[in-house]
Amino acid sequence: MKYKKVEKIEEKLSALGYGCWGISGPSFWDGTTDEDSIKTIQRAIAGGINFFDVAPVYGLGHAEEVLGKAIKGSRDKIFIATKCGLLWDDQGRTRNCLKPESIRKEIEDSLRRLGTDHVDLYQLHWPDPEVEIEETMETMVELKNEGKIRYIGLSNFSIHEAKRAMKVGEVCSMQGLYNMLERNPKSYHNIPLDYRVEEEVFPFVLENGMAFLPYSPLFQGLLAGAISDNKKFTEHDVRAANPKLNTPEFNKYY
Template sequence: MIYRKLGGLQVSALGLGCMPMAGIGAAMYGRADHRESLATLERAIELGVTFFDTAEVYGPFADEELLGQAIKGRRDRLVIATKFGFRIEDGAIRGVDSSPENVRRACEGSLKRLGIDTIDLYYQHRVDPNVPIEETIGAMSRLVEEGKVRYLGLSEAGADTIRRADATHPIAALQSEYSLWERGVEEEILPLCQDLGIGFVPYSPLGRGFLTGLISQRSDLAEGDYRLNDPRYSEENFAKNLGIVDVVEQMAVAHRVSPAQIALAWLLAQGDDIVPIPGSKRRATLEDSMAAVNVALSAADLDALDAAAPPGSTAGQRYGEMGMSMVRL
């Protein structure tokens, strides 16, 4: 494993996205096995992964509990990131809530479930349009003053929100979707983060599995899988998007690595302040993804991938109407 700086944090160049282990509701990316998920977390630590990403809403709550179980007795070596930002009632999401009261409630709950005294990186999961960002960041900064949180982050925030948040309290990292088939951050968001010294954490760096080459048709997805409702996985768009995968697969053959490793290596090559968090719930996919840190792409390779997947070329939006209404605010 190699390591990078993320704001003031030193982390493994690839973190582990823990959402597939619990999802949001049942079978978000296919059902996970509890024992295998624990084994995957333990294997990640063995491989030198130090950056683990979870959220209150994953499960909800179950993902943080699982991660807390896995890191018990090994806390000092690890960087734990979690998120708040939703109102959760009776096990269901009831809208966004970044009020100061919910910021504190969520933090206390996350600390307890994770079994830790301090959250290393605390993200606002989605911007709440009903609460000024200065008010939310102010509440988060008080948690820093109390030693319950070390660094602050945002997720899927727009440029103006990022500027206002960072002016209120330094923001260490922004988490947003970024991959070969989702490059929307490159125009404004990524340059802004670099100007402000904010680290960037791409989630869904493998296009929700599409860029791995393991999903050649919609029927490869299990019944109830979230991706069956993803516009980019729709009957209309699926075949159109396979062209990107073809180029990634050809390059993988040339390098004698997996398509997933090519996609992750491309992201790592976009800047030393970029720390992708591929999700996994099985040791086999974890081990494959983490090997991407050893893949060196040439300038010609990067040009070929850029040409195959230029910004805006993916067919379909990355979320449905509701999901799109919650990003870039």
């Protein structure tokens, strides 16, 4: 396994990371079982993968629980990145929320589900237009000082917002949509993106000694050869809501 090192993160991280959206459970991702997910995670650790990226919203808490079960006895071997800022209601509808009190509740819930006393990298999942980034960052810095998180990261934030955040606390990573077919994407699941990865984010993270973390690097299975032109997702599969994987837009990528 190859490992990479950036200035702002002490550990060397495996060049191949394990994205955990796919372990959200069969109610959110077709063809998966918790048993297979746990076995796959454990095989990944045995193969030298030490970076695991998860989020509370993946499976509405389920992915964090599965990861927590899989890493028992191996916590000291891995680097856990999770997120905050997307809440859900009883119907599974999500909303953005980066209020300080909400973040504090989210970290406690994540620690419980993961079965750990700290998260290595805590990322703001999406911007919240109702909350100033400076206010959110103050809470993140507090959590870092309390030992509940070790590093702070941003996911789906513009360079302008990142610069504002960096005036309050150290930001160690940027995450964005990136794969061979989407190098400077303008949207994700019909959500506009206020950043361009190759044009803006790459130079920025290099200049500031940060890590860049791509999400959907395999285009949610397309680049792994798992999706054909006649593939039909069940209604509950999260990929059914991705217009880029469904006709007619799918034809541009297949």
